[in-house]
Amino acid sequence: MTAEFGHFALVLALMVATLQMVIPLIGAARGWRGWMAFADSAAQVQFVLIAGAFAMLMYAFITSDFSLEVVTANSHSAKPMLYKVSGTWGNHEGSLLLWVMILALFGAMVAWFGGALPDALRARTLAVQAAIGVAFLTFLLFTSNPFARLDVIPADGRDLNPLLQDPGLAFHPPFLYLGYVGLSMTFSFAIAALIEGRVDAAWARWVRPWALMAWIMLTIGIALGSWWAYYELGWGGWWFWDPVENASFMPWLLSAALLHSAIVVEKRDTLKSWTILLAILAFSFSLIGTFIVRSGVLTSVHAFATDPTRGLFVLGILFVAIGGSLTLYALRAERMRATTAFALVSRESGLVLNNVLLAVSCAVVFIGTMWPLIAEAVTGEKVSVGPPFFNITFTPFMIALAMVLPVGAMLPWKRAKLGRTMKPLWGMLAASVALGALVWTLQTGGRMLAPVGAALATWVILGVVADLAQKAGGWRARPATARARLAGLPRSEWGKAVAHAGLGVLIFGIAGLTAWEQQDIRTLAVGDSFDLGGYTFTLDGVEAGRGPNYSTNMATVTVRRNGGVVAVLNPEKRFYPVQRMPTTEAGIQSRPLRDLYVSLGDQQPDGTWAMWSWIKPFANWIWFGAFMMAAGGGLSLSDRRYRVGAARARGTQAVPAQ
Structure with a gap:
């Protein structure tokens, strides 16, 4: 029953x-x-x-x-x-x-x-x-x-x-849904404001906690999914620009833009129309993600359904939600006029640039994700859009975002002088460029990704340090005065600092892993050894075994360096008889500066085993940076302003829209 x-x-x-x-x-x-x-x-x-x-x-x-x-x-x-x-x-x-x-x-x-x-x-x-x-x-x-x-x-x-x-996939969907669906709350606030015909600083303060909560959950969910793909699929990667990965990444980009835009509405009573539009678009892209996952129009390793009837139903929801909300926006946007102006060089302009870069990045991901579907509908030909397209088109916008982030975070509101703002940042910029040059020298040529990534990451992190130092009274402030000022900062400021620093750590992890990882693919007989990146890998044996609902071949791989044992890894090749499906369980030793990663393939006709091996520098920095960003969001969310909320003005009532 x-x-x-x-x-x-x-x-x-x-x-x-x-x-x-x-x-x-x-x-x-x-x-x-x-x-x-x-x-x-x-x-x-x-x-x-x-x-x-x-x-x-x-x-x-x-x-x-x-x-x-x-x-x-x-x-x-x-x-x-x-x-x-x-x-x-x-x-x-x-x-x-x-x-x-x-x-x-x-x-x-x-x-x-x-x-x-x-x-x-x-x-x-x-x-x-x-x-x-x-x-x-x-x-x-x-x-x-x-x-x-x-x-x-x-x-x-x-x-x-x-x-x-897998434990990662046990927790990954709930966090993603808390993010996806959390954006419905900002959407509902936006539509309610359009019906009412009023958006003000109080509205922005009420919306920001919901947008922040959704962004935090999306960050954690995406990081867990990336981590799962890294250790579970056995292919050695952490992001593949898969349609379902993109389906969660697009709302994340727009929710990040919404967070920054709502700050301008709250502080300066401007960008109101744009903030409403972002709230609508962020949830609209969550619905688009739902359509991608549940319609079967795009294939993915973790799509849920392939029933076209369900896809049509979701498409109908999409049409009504997006079409209806944008129609209401067009009718009401005229009422969302700004009441303040700002100079070209100002905190407001910096946040507008931040929004433009994030929104255009989302558009690039959307086009790349949907292009195979569009091309097939128009030409009848099947095309694929892979990582090279996204890496080439998406990366420049993220580089630009990292470049302007420290400057934009320190610009004053309304009107600023760029030279005065840059004064405490020149030293940080010089140190960042110097570190990038050092990395270029130490790697003796090669790809520019690592030097550029190191310089950008350092620039973002040192920019956070410079911002905090400025808020503490400058580098010459007395230690007691600096400590008192920093202790008095609201949690939202500390949250911003931690989140921005986490972005810097993430950038360095991506650049270091992509530029410096080393890979080996070969077949090995039991007892064979090979060298990779200063380590010696030896296949000591492969034993058959059984789990609760699967059979497995588990290898024992000993990794040595300078004659001493560094790690003993146990990659597995599992087979689930009920689903008639094999899976790969990688053997990984994680350390702060590098991962040793081994993936076992199938046994060959001559009795040897296929094996993929990697040395992955700074892999854990990617997920550590992502969780730093989420922790920064949590700090901001705990700020008293958002826990208590804005009190209603005495004697005021919402006036119904005419």
């Missing part, structure tokens, strides 16, 4: 969401407080119902209830418990239910923590959020019912995709 309870809860949630979509809008238009207050109660009830349905589905996976079609298709009684739990969202139906539950969670959070919001704005925001919920609950119930039962119950299930049976 648990499945029937879950299905009934979803039907009730759809009914509640429909009421939440209509009643608060009428109440806000008429000024009826009771009708507006209905949004809070409905949002909480909707979340409880969907969370209950999700719990019922998880229970079915844990207990291996193979009467449910989705459990049979994506689970197995011998699967470890962690993957029975994560199997709940390791498929199209369950992941969509998780998507809808998080959507309802964000609506409930506005009801719980949005007491400082004006009644009309909160009611309209929750009504828009409910409209999104109605669309996806309808999609879930009519095309992707997770509680559909089988007429004939099988003895066991068909198991979860082996690639998803």
Whole structure:
């Protein structure tokens, strides 16, 4: 009966969401407080119902209830418990239910923590959020019912995709969805503001925490996915510009732009139209990502569905959400005029340039991702767009962003003098260029990527140091005075510093790994050795074994340097009999300055084994930098201004748009 309870809860949630979509809008238009207050109660009830349905589905996976079609298709009684739990969202139906539950969670959070919001704005925001919920609950119930039962119950299930049976993939989707769906909240705030016809500094302060939360979760989710691809797929890479990777990266770029744009609205009451547009576009690209993952129009190692009917349904949601919101934006944008002006050289201009670079970067990724689909529709020919295209077209914009970041962060508001701003940065610039030249010299020629990456990373990090030093009173300030000033900085300033420094670490990790990694591919008999990058790799043996739901060939590879043992690695080649699918488990020794990475291939007819080996310098700096950025976002989110929120001005009421 648990499945029937879950299905009934979803039907009730759809009914509640429909009421939440209509009643608060009428109440806000008429000024009826009771009708507006209905949004809070409905949002909480909707979340409880969907969370209950999700719990019922998880229970079915844990207990291996193979009467449910989705459990049979994506689970197995011998699967470890962690993957029975994560199997709940390791498929199209369950992941969509998780998507809808998080959507309802964000609506409930506005009801719980949005007491400082004006009644009309909160009611309209929750009504828009409910409209999104109605669309996806309808999609879930009519095309992707997770509680559909089988007429004939099988003895066991068909198991979860082996690639998803990994701790990294157990946590990667929930974080990504918290980011994807979190952008629905900024979208709802934007549409509510357009309906109301008013955007001001208070609105920007209310929106920023939601945008920041979504950006943090997207950062963590993307980093976890990249890390999983690095150690699980066995190909030695960490990013492949896969369509599904791009589907999460595009909203991340736009949410980063939204964060910086909202700062200008909050501080200077300008860029209001642009900030509203970014809020719309960021969530629109989340919906585009949903379409890519669930329609089957583009192939990927981690796409969920290939059913064109579902793709058409998502396309319909896309058309209504994006078309409707942009139409409303066109009608209302005239009311979002700026009330202040700023000079060409100013903090505002720096943030505008930041936004332009991020938005154009997103456009480049979008074109590259969708071009195979567009080209096939127009010409009938199948084309592919791979990493070389993205590396050539995307990288220059990121280089430009890194170059302007330290300067833009230190420019004063409204009007600035570039020479005065650069004064504390000249030394940092000289040190960065010197380090780049040193790297060029030490690598005795070769690719420019490493020197440029080292110089840019140093420039970004030293720019953070210069900014903090300036806020502490300059380099000549007394230590006690400097400590007091730094201790008095708001957490948002420290968050900005940590996030920007994390970007510098990330840049250096990418440049160092890409430029200096060393690779060897060969076949080896047991006992054979070879040299790579000053290390000696020896294949000591390959033993057959069994896991809970797979068989494995596990190699023992000893790595020596100067005669001493540095590492003993155990790469595996696994085979999952239920899915008839092999996977590769790399053997990796991670150190702060380099990774030793070995991947085992198939046994050859002559008895030798194929083996891929890499020395990967600074690999961990990539993920450390990404998590530094997320930690910086967390510091900013903990700032008192965003925990308490902006108080409503006395005696003011939201005026319904005429």
